[in-house]
Structures are given as C-alpha cells and as structure tokens.
Amino acid sequence: MNRKLFLQNRAYRFRQLTRKAYGAFNSMHKSITIGVLTAFTVALSHQKAVSQTIASSPQQHTVEQMQELELEEVTVTASRTETPLSQTAKIVTVITRDEIQRAPVQSIEDLLVYAASIDVVQRGGHGVQADVSIRGGSADQTAILLNGVNLSNPHTGHYSFDFPINLSDIERIEILHGPSALVFGSNAFSGGINIVTKKTVNEKVTASLEGGMYNLTGVEMRGATAMGASTNSLSASFRHSDGATDNSDYRIFNALWQTRLHPGDASRIDLLAGYNNKSYGANTFYSALYPNQYERTSEFVGAVNGLFGRGRLKFVPQISFSRHYDQFDLIKNTDTGRNYHRGDVLGANLMFRYSSPLGDTHFGGEVRREDILSSKLGKPLAQPHGHYTVYDSRTQTNGVIEHTLNLRRFTFSAGLLANYNTLQGDHLRFYPSASVAYRPAEPLKLNATWSRSSRLPTFTDLFYTTETHNANESLQPERSESFDLALAYRKGILDLSLTGYIMYGRNMIDWVREPGETKWASWNHTEVDKQGLEARATLNFQTGNHGTLNPLRWNLKLQTLSVSYSRQNQDCDTKGLESRYTLNYLRDKLTATLNHSILNNLTASWNFRYQKRMGEFRLYEGSTDMGLVPYPAFSTLDLKLQYELRHIAFNLNINNIYDTYYFDAGNVPQAGFWLIGGISYKY
Numbered sequence: 001m002n003r004k005l006f007l008q009n010r011a012y013r014f015r016q017l018t019r020k021a022y023g024a025f026n027s028m029h030k031s032i033t034i035g036v037l038t039a040f041t042v043a044l045s046h047q048k049a050v051s052q053t054i055a056s057s058p059q060q061h062t063v064e065q066m067q068e069l070e071l072e073e074v075t076v077t078a079s080r081t082e083t084p085l086s087q088t089a090k091i092v093t094v095i096t097r098d099e100i101q102r103a104p105v106q107s108i109e110d111l112l113v114y115a116a117s118i119d120v121v122q123r124g125g126h127g128v129q130a131d132v133s134i135r136g137g138s139a140d141q142t143a144i145l146l147n148g149v150n151l152s153n154p155h156t157g158h159y160s161f162d163f164p165i166n167l168s169d170i171e172r173i174e175i176l177h178g179p180s181a182l183v184f185g186s187n188a189f190s191g192g193i194n195i196v197t198k199k200t201v202n203e204k205v206t207a208s209l210e211g212g213m214y215n216l217t218g219v220e221m222r223g224a225t226a227m228g229a230s231t232n233s234l235s236a237s238f239r240h241s242d243g244a245t246d247n248s249d250y251r252i253f254n255a256l257w258q259t260r261l262h263p264g265d266a267s268r269i270d271l272l273a274g275y276n277n278k279s280y281g282a283n284t285f286y287s288a289l290y291p292n293q294y295e296r297t298s299e300f301v302g303a304v305n306g307l308f309g310r311g312r313l314k315f316v317p318q319i320s321f322s323r324h325y326d327q328f329d330l331i332k333n334t335d336t337g338r339n340y341h342r343g344d345v346l347g348a349n350l351m352f353r354y355s356s357p358l359g360d361t362h363f364g365g366e367v368r369r370e371d372i373l374s375s376k377l378g379k380p381l382a383q384p385h386g387h388y389t390v391y392d393s394r395t396q397t398n399g400v401i402e403h404t405l406n407l408r409r410f411t412f413s414a415g416l417l418a419n420y421n422t423l424q425g426d427h428l429r430f431y432p433s434a435s436v437a438y439r440p441a442e443p444l445k446l447n448a449t450w451s452r453s454s455r456l457p458t459f460t461d462l463f464y465t466t467e468t469h470n471a472n473e474s475l476q477p478e479r480s481e482s483f484d485l486a487l488a489y490r491k492g493i494l495d496l497s498l499t500g501y502i503m504y505g506r507n508m509i510d511w512v513r514e515p516g517e518t519k520w521a522s523w524n525h526t527e528v529d530k531q532g533l534e535a536r537a538t539l540n541f542q543t544g545n546h547g548t549l550n551p552l553r554w555n556l557k558l559q560t561l562s563v564s565y566s567r568q569n570q571d572c573d574t575k576g577l578e579s580r581y582t583l584n585y586l587r588d589k590l591t592a593t594l595n596h597s598i599l600n601n602l603t604a605s606w607n608f609r610y611q612k613r614m615g616e617f618r619l620y621e622g623s624t625d626m627g628l629v630p631y632p633a634f635s636t637l638d639l640k641l642q643y644e645l646r647h648i649a650f651n652l653n654i655n656n657i658y659d660t661y662y663f664d665a666g667n668v669p670q671a672g673f674w675l676i677g678g679i680s681y682k683y
Contacts, residue, residue: 091486091499091534093117093175097198100170102595102605104640104653106210106218106239106676108173108195109161114593114607116564117177117534119586121664123285125671126239128250128278129158129295130664134177135501136530136568136585137190140458140509141478143180145194147272149303149320150184154370154394155343155377156460159324162299164254164274166237168206168222171198177534178501179453179482181431182415185366185398189455189478198233199260199270201226203682210678212653214671216241218678229262244671247281247292247332266314270305281332287468288620288667289518294332299324312355315364320347330467337467339376340387343459345369351400359405362415368396377463392459396421402433411437423456424477443491449484457509461522469511472522476507495538503530511580525574528582532568559595559603570614578628584615584666588633602643610635617666634662649680 093115105111107127113120121131121139131139139157143150146163153159173195180188201224210218222235236255243249256274263269275298282293303320322345330337349366371393372378378390402415414434420427433451440446457475464471482503489496505528511520541558566589572582590610597603613631620626637658642651652675659673 091177091484091497093177095173095175097171100167100173102603102640102642104605104607104638104655105167106653107167108165108170111173112175112193113609114591115175116536116566116589116591118175119589122670123282123665123668124243124248124250124280126241126250127161127252128248128280129282129285130161131157131581132161132193134175134191134193135503135532136570138509138581140461141187141189141455143184143188143192145184145192146301147197147270147303147305148194149272149301149305149318150347150368151301151322151345152187153324153343154345154456154458155324155326155341155372156458159297159299159326162276162278162297162324163301163322164256164276164299165195165197166220166222166235166254166256168208168220169197169233169235169256169258171196177499178449178484179451179480179503181417181419181453182400182402182433182451185368185396185417185419187396187455189453189480197256197258197272198224199231199258201231201233205683206681208678208680210676212676213674214242214244216674216676230259232259233257243281244674245283245669247283247294248671250278250280252280253277266310267308268306270303272301272303272305274301275299276301282328284620284667285665287330288618289468290330290337292332294329296327297325313352315350315352317350318348321345339466340374341377342373342388344371344373349398359403361401361403363401365397365399368398370394370396372459374459374463376466377459390463392463394421394423394456396456409439411435419454421456429454443489445488447484447486449486450482452479452481454479455509457522461509464522468519470519470521475509475522476524478508479506480504493540495536495540497534497536499534501530501532501534503532505529508582510582512574512577513580514577520580523574523577525572525582527571527573529571530568530585532566534564534566536562536564538562557597559597560593561595562593563591565590578618579615584613584617584631586611587614588612598641601645602641605640605642607638607640608635609637617663620667631663631666634660636660636662647681647683649682650678651680652677 095111095115100111103111103114109120109122109127109130109132110125112118112132113122117134119133119136121133123129132144133139133142139160142152142157142160144152144160146165151160151163153162173193176183176192176194178191180192184192204224206222208218208220210216216239218237218239220235220237222233224231224233234257237253239250239252241250254274254276257272259271261269261271277298279296280294282295284291285293285295287293300323301321304318306317307314309315324343326341328339346369347366349364351362351364354361371391373385373388373391375387375389378392381389381391397420399418400415402413404411404413415432417431419429419431431452431454433449435447435449437445437447455478457477460471461475462471462473480503482501484499484501486497486499506526508525508528510523510525512523513520539561541560568585568587570583570585577583588611592608594606595603610633612633616628616630618625618627619629636656639654639657640651642649655674655676656672661672662670664670
C-alpha cells in the first residue's frame with residue numbers, strides 16, 4: 001500500500017525538519033540552500049528507501065497530506081559530512097545522475113558548462129583539458145574532490161580533472177559556491193566541486209558504444225556486484241578523436257575500481273583505486289606562437305575512507321594518494337621546450353562529530369604533503385633522477401572545529417580552520433566562517449554567510465620559467481574575505497533562488513604581460529574585489545499533470561525547465577596589463593535546460609548557453625600579431641535525443657547546432673557543429 005500511495009500521480013515536495021537521508025534532485029543546476037558545511041570527509045548516514053517515509057496506513061493522511069506527502073529530507077555531501085538540509089545555510093548546485101544521462105556530453109567538464117555560476121575554459125573538449133572555476137576565480141582557486149578526497153593538483157589547476165572517473169560511475173556532482181576554507185581546506189579559495197560516485201548496485205552491467213564526426217569513437221563498460229557484506233564495481237572507458245580543429249586529436253583512457261565494506265551496522269569502509277591516461281594535441285594551449293604543442297599525462301589515485309562509531313560520537317578517518325605524470329612538448333615530438341613533471345600528493349585526516357541537545361560539533365585535523373619532481377619546477381637536485389633535475393615539496397596541516405545549533409526557525413553555525421604550511425612556515429593562520437539561516441515560512445529560506453580563505457601559489461606559479469613564461473618564487477599567497485546573502489523559495493512545481501555576494505581579494509595570483517612583452521610573468525594583483533548575482537528558476541512538471549502538448553497525437557510532455565543567470569563585476573587596482581586568468585572573468589552567463597518527451601520512450605534535452613567574458617586576448621593570424629581584441633559574446637545550443645527500449649537506449653548528440661565559432665581561452669578555437677551517436681545497455 002505504501003508503494004501504491006507514493007506512485008500515484010500527485011505533486012510531492014520535500015518538507016523540512018525530518019533528519020533522514022534522501023538525495024534525489026529533479027532538475028539540472030538545482031541550487032539547494034545548505035549551510036556552512038562541516039568538516040568530515042564522507043557521509044555519516046546511509047540513504048534509505050523513499051517509501052520508508054510514507055506512513056504505514058493511508059488512514060493517517062488527510063487529502064491535503066496525500067497530495068503533499070512528507071519525504072525524507074535531502075542531505076548533501078558537498079562537505080566533509082552528510083548534512084541535513086534544514087541544518088545548514090550555504091548554496092550548493094547539485095547535478096544528479098539522471099540529469100547527467102540526459103545531457104549531450106562526453107565528460108564532466110562538458111557537463112559543467114551548463115551551470116551558470118561555473119566558468120569552464122575549455123582548451124580541448126570532451127575532457128581533454130579545461131580550467132573550471134567558480135565566481136570569477138581561476139582553476140587553481142577551485143578545490144576538486146572525488147568522494148571527499150581532495151584531488152586538486154598543486155602542479156597546476158590545468159590538470160585538476162585528470163582523475164579516473166567515467167560518467168557511468170557518477171551518482172551526483174555537488175558544487176559549493178564561494179570561499180570554503182572551513183569545508184575543503186585553506187586552498188578552496190573560490191569554492192569546491194565534489195564528485196560523488198555510485199555505491200549501490202542499481203545496475204549490474206552497463207555498456208555503451210559511440211561514434212561520430214572527426215573519427216570519434218568511444219566505448220565504456222561498468223560492472224557492479226554485491227558479495228556478502230561488500231559492494232564492488234569496476235569501470236573502464238576509452239575515447240579517441242582526430243579533433244575538430246588543427247592539432248586537437250586526443251586519446252583518453254580511464255579505469256576505476258571501488259569497494260564498500262560493511263564490517264558492522266554502523267560502520268563502513270570505502271576503497272578506491274583508479275588510473276587515467278591522456279595524450280592530446282595542445283594547439284596554442286599555452287602560447288599562440290607555438291601551434292604544435294603536445295601533451296601526455298597520466299594519474300594514479302588511491303583512497304581509503306572509513307566511518308565508525310555509534311550514538312552521539314562518530315569518527316571518520318581517511319588516507320589518500322595520487323601521482324600525476326606529465327610530458328609537455330612545445331613542438332610535438334621534438335626536444336624543443338620539452339619538460340617532464342611528476343607530482344605526488346599524500347593526504348591523511350581524522351574527523352569527529354559529536355551530537356548533543358546543544359547541537360552538532362565537528363572537530364579534527366588533516367595533513368597534506370605535496371611534492372614535485374621535474375625538469376622545470378623546483379630547486380636543483382644533488383643528483384639528477386632520469387629526466388628530473390629539480391624538486392620541491394611542502395606540507396599543509398589543518399585543524400578544524402565547528403558548531404551548528406538549530407533553534408526553531410533559525411540555524412546558527414560558526415567555525416575556525418587553523419592552517420600551518422611549510423611554504424610560509426612562520427606561524428599559524430586562521431580562517432573563520434559564520435552563517436545564519438532563517439525560515440519565516442515553510443517554502444521560504446533566507447541565509448547569510450561570512451568567511452575568509454587563502455590559497456598557496458602552485459608549483460607552476462613559483463617556478464615555470466621557459467621560452468614563453470617567467471615565474472616568481474617570491475609570490476605571496478592569495479587572501480579573500482566574502483559575504484553572501486541568499487533567498488530560496490520552493491513550493492509545488494516552482495523552485496527559485498537568488499544569491500548576492502561580495503568578495504574582497506588581496507594578492508591575487510595571475511600571469512600577466514606588459515605592453516610589448518612576449519613572455520607571461522606570474523604576478524600578485526594587490527586588490528581584486530568582486531560583486532556578483534546568481535539567480536535560478538526551475539519548473540518541474542513531473543510533480544503533476546502539467547505541460548502536456550498533443551499536436552499530431554504525439555506525446556509531447558514537458559518534464560523540466562530550468563533557467564539560470566549569473567553576473568559579476570570586478571574592480572582591480574592593476575591597469576594596462578594583459579591578463580591570462582584573473583582579469584578575463586566571465587561577466588554574464590545565461591543557461592537554459594528543457595527536457596521533454598516526444599513519443600513514447602523518446603525524449604529530448606535542449607541545453608542553451610550564452611556568455612560574455614571580460615578582458616582581452618592577443619589575436620594571431622598565422623604568425624602575425626593582430627593586437628589585443630576583446631572576447632566576443634557568443635551562444636551555443638546542444639540537443640540530445642534518446643530512445644529507450646527495455647535495457648537498450650539509442651542516443652544522438654547534436655552539439656553546437658548553429659555552428660558558433662568561439663574561444664574560451666584566447667586563440668584556442670573550440671569545435672563547431674559536432675554529431676555523435678551511440679547505443680547503451682543496462683541490466
């Protein structure tokens with residue numbers, strides 16, 4: 001009877017103040033109001049079946065209650081703990097696996113293009129290389145995590161997405177907006193992106209095969225099984241293309257193994273190991289004077305997470321290791337400008353959560369060791385090691401404490417991160433954060449957040465001196481202070497949010513050129529202040545009988561419509577410099593996603609994007625310098641058609657339908673019209 005009640009065609013919506021776990025969001029880029037996120041690395045509670053929230057007898061519901069059944073409250077893990085929605089007050093964008101399956105994309109980077117507050121600067125599409133940033137920051141200012149494991153690359157943010165993840169592995173993607181030192185550590189300067197993988201055996205076997213223009217071929221397979229007290233999965237994928245522009249060919253291989261062990265009712269252990277390998281043409285990626293650049297990278301990742309404890313006290317240990325290799329050729333297959341790098345990151349942390357009538361307290365610590373062995377980045381080795389002649393390392397140690405208190409319609413949260421790093425090494429530095437949320441009525445929520453953060457320069461910022469760049473070993477860490485004010489309204493099929501923010505940045509790191517110079521130089525801008533606005537509106541027609549059209553007797557039924565817009569303004573004290581990153585910020589970005597059915601089992605997903613970038617880039621036509629030109633505004637439209645037949649699905653991706661010619665980064669043209677077809681199987 002409970003299942004029957006839940007499946008009736010009625011409008012359901014979440015209601016607050018249950019404290020159970022339910023992680024389903026039904027539209028792309030749904031901005032969920034959550035709070036200052038606490039300091040654990042994995043979730044603290046298991047997800048339960050939705051049907052468990054329905055009362056055992058229909059007599060317990062009135063007609064109104066039957067139409068508005070109370071589901072288990074949403075929890076998210078874009079923090080180091082899984083936190084109930086009603087207890088927190090930050091802004092998170094959540095992209096679910098259903099939305100990923102509907103999107104016309106081949107990689108995570110392609111998917112993030114459709115989030116309005118995210119700036120995705122693609123050099124090569126389909127996961128080749130992209131700089132992903134939040135609120136006008138740089139790729140180096142954004143923490144990238146896999147199941148709470150920080151995989152941000154200290155070598156350079158260009159490689160932060162070189163980890164072994166396949167789209168079929170992803171449960172959801174959580175994007176935390178704004179400085180987040182308390183959540184992800186001192187280097188989460190402008191926010192963080194946490195990719196959460198599947199832990200249950202929903203499908204035992206998935207497989208897909210695709211092909212398309214520019215000799216694109218791809219294959220992906222995933223298997224999952226439950227064995228006793230464990231669940232296990234193994235996935236692998238390979239993609240290849242000749243590329244849509246000169247010297248933009250690529251080959252990408254991913255493999256990921258995961259196991260979850262349940263040694264007891266209240267405990268679990270997660271094991272993960274993966275490998276990523278890429279080789280690709282890097283046409284003008286780092287300098288427009290060299291169109292035949294080429295890159296080969298690989299990364300190994302391993303992690304162990306645990307959850308132990310009963311009752312009020314729980315503790316979560318974590319150990320992780322990643323190793324990243326890179327060979328860069330300034331001119332493909334020649335020694336000119338060739339350099340080699342090997343970066344290692346070893347992390348360990350132990351976090352605790354104590355719950356009492358006075359609220360939840362989170363406390364613990366973490367250590368992160370970062371090493372670089374290179375032919376370019378670091379200080380001379382006493383003895384060369386193969387291709388490597390220089391080396392550098394640093395260690396960051398963080399201590400975290402935070403307390404959250406719920407009082408009827410209010411939630412208060414405050415915490416402090418203490419950071420010590422060997423790069424500066426003179427004293428502790430403290431990064432506080434505080435937030436308050438107020439719920440004047442059930443559909444409405446208001447919140448405000450204040451926080452401070454910092455970021456160390458990457459090894460590239462400090463040491464990359466070559467034919468095209470001059471580094472600066474005296475760079476200072478970036479510092480920021482930010483204020484957020486947000487409003488969220490959610491009732492029936494309507495979901496709205498509006499956020500305003502101010503950020504004061506000091507010693508902002510950038511690569512710049514003065515007029516007449518040919519080399520880029522790493523630099524600290526003394527002041528860069530930002531003011532921004534983020535707005536989103538979503539209509540979820542699946543909550544009831546809405547939006548049905550029927551011309552020609554087709555089953556044209558609207559499913560979801562989501563529109564998001566972000567706008568930012570920057571004030572900088574540095575004038576007259578050509579900026580590589582900081583001053584080339586995304587001023588306007590508008591995205592719209594429409595999902596609807598066409599015929600039985602045939603659906604369409606439309607994805608529109610418009611954006612305007614500030615700043616200028618130096619335009620070259622061949623070897624001729626045409627001078628500085630502003631980034632032009634542009635728009636793109638993508639479509640995915642999918643037909644499902646039992647366990648098999650056929651799909652057709654049509655990207656950049658009206659063949660827009662555009663740049664995300666100066667002189668690196670992006671692909672125009674691209675047609676890709678595929679078939680997938682799930683069981």
